[in-house]
Amino acid sequence: xxxxxxxxxxxxxxxxxxxxxxxxxxxxxxxxxxxxxxxxxxxxxxxxxxxxxxxxxxxxxxxxxxxxxxxxxxxxxxxxxxxxxxxxxxxxxxxxxxxxxxxxxxxxxx
Amino acid sequence: xxxxxxxxxxxxxxxxxxxxxxxxxxxxxxxxxxxxxxxxxxxxxxxxxxxxxxxxxxxxxxxxxxxxxxxxxxxxxxxxxxxxxxxxxxxxxxxxxxxxxxxxxxxxxxxxxxxxxxxxxxxxxxxxxxxxxxxxx
Numbered sequence: 001x002x003x004x005x006x007x008x009x010x011x012x013x014x015x016x017x018x019x020x021x022x023x024x025x026x027x028x029x030x031x032x033x034x035x036x037x038x039x040x041x042x043x044x045x046x047x048x049x050x051x052x053x054x055x056x057x058x059x060x061x062x063x064x065x066x067x068x069x070x071x072x073x074x075x076x077x078x079x080x081x082x083x084x085x086x087x088x089x090x091x092x093x094x095x096x097x098x099x100x101x102x103x104x105x106x107x108x109x110x
Numbered sequence: 111x112x113x114x115x116x117x118x119x120x121x122x123x124x125x126x127x128x129x130x131x132x133x134x135x136x137x138x139x140x141x142x143x144x145x146x147x148x149x150x151x152x153x154x155x156x157x158x159x160x161x162x163x164x165x166x167x168x169x170x171x172x173x174x175x176x177x178x179x180x181x182x183x184x185x186x187x188x189x190x191x192x193x194x195x196x197x198x199x200x201x202x203x204x205x206x207x208x209x210x211x212x213x214x215x216x217x218x219x220x221x222x223x224x225x226x227x228x229x230x231x232x233x234x235x236x237x238x239x240x241x242x243x244x245x246x247x
Contacts, residue, residue, distance in 0.1 A: 005163035005176025012124055012177045013184065032230060049117020059173060062117030066124035079230035086200060089234045107229070110129055 004055070012063050019067045023074050024087060031093035032075035033102045042068030076107035119170050123177040131185040135192050140204045145189040152189070156182035196220060 026034065045065030052058040082089045096102065138148045159179030163172045195201035196210060199219040203210040213220045228243050235243065 001164050002167055002169070002172045003164065004169055005166075005172030005174070006160055007176070008120065008173055009160065009163070009176035009180035012120075013180050016124075016128065016181070016184070046118060046121045049121065050113045050115070051111075052117065053114050055114075055116055055169070058114045058117035059120040060117075062120035062122075063124045063177070065117075066121035066128075069121075070125055070128050076230060077226050080226050080228060081200075083230060083233065083235050084225055084237075084240045085234065091233065110132065 008059050008063070011060060015060075015063050015067050019071045019074075023071045023078050026071075027075050027078040027082060028088060028090045029094060031095060031099075032079040032107060033099045034096045035072045035075045035107055036102055036105070037096055038068055038075070039072035039108075042066065042070075042072060070110075073108045073110050076109055116169060116173060119173050120177060123174040124181075127178045127181040131181050131188065135185050135188045136201070139189055139192040139196070140202075140210075141207060143207065143209055145193055145209075149186045149189045152182050153186040156180065156186060199223075199225070
């Protein structure tokens, strides 16, 4: 029996679960315009995982990176949910650097 | 310098299986007359994937199967959560699906409109305005 994949799968469940929380909270306090930074961080973690030789650390970096990448594509829809009132709306958001430029880009959604 | 591909395989398995589940649960729940059937199928495939993951000694394969299997088990539960979104009007109902047609009769909040199909405008909106922003009238 090889428990690595199963244990990693359970860890993935919690990391995705954490994703629900940070997408909701992150959008509320910082806004969806942070998406390119979140996406960049996700890709960076996946690239770093290639150079980490410890099995568990590399795998968890990959899962967490992928979760950030996915979450970056969820932020826009979460912003709309808050505007409709399905989640609390906060209008004093801490905007990211270059927010005015990012606003002109099409935010990804899958 | 040698590369360790376990993180990349984990990332691909995670991202692609979340994406697949996200799209598949919505599409299947939209057209399926029941949700117990797709839920059971997803759960069974998830369990088989976990069993295969435990059985293989190849770490890359065990990793991919382990992650995909767990997300399929999660998707099995998501069918129920998606059905609740339909009742609340948080996801669009399909009037051609008898199950959804019943929700539209029983729940005033159920709607065929996809309330999320727009870009954010940066402020709170009323229910009327939320509808106008997606229908354009």
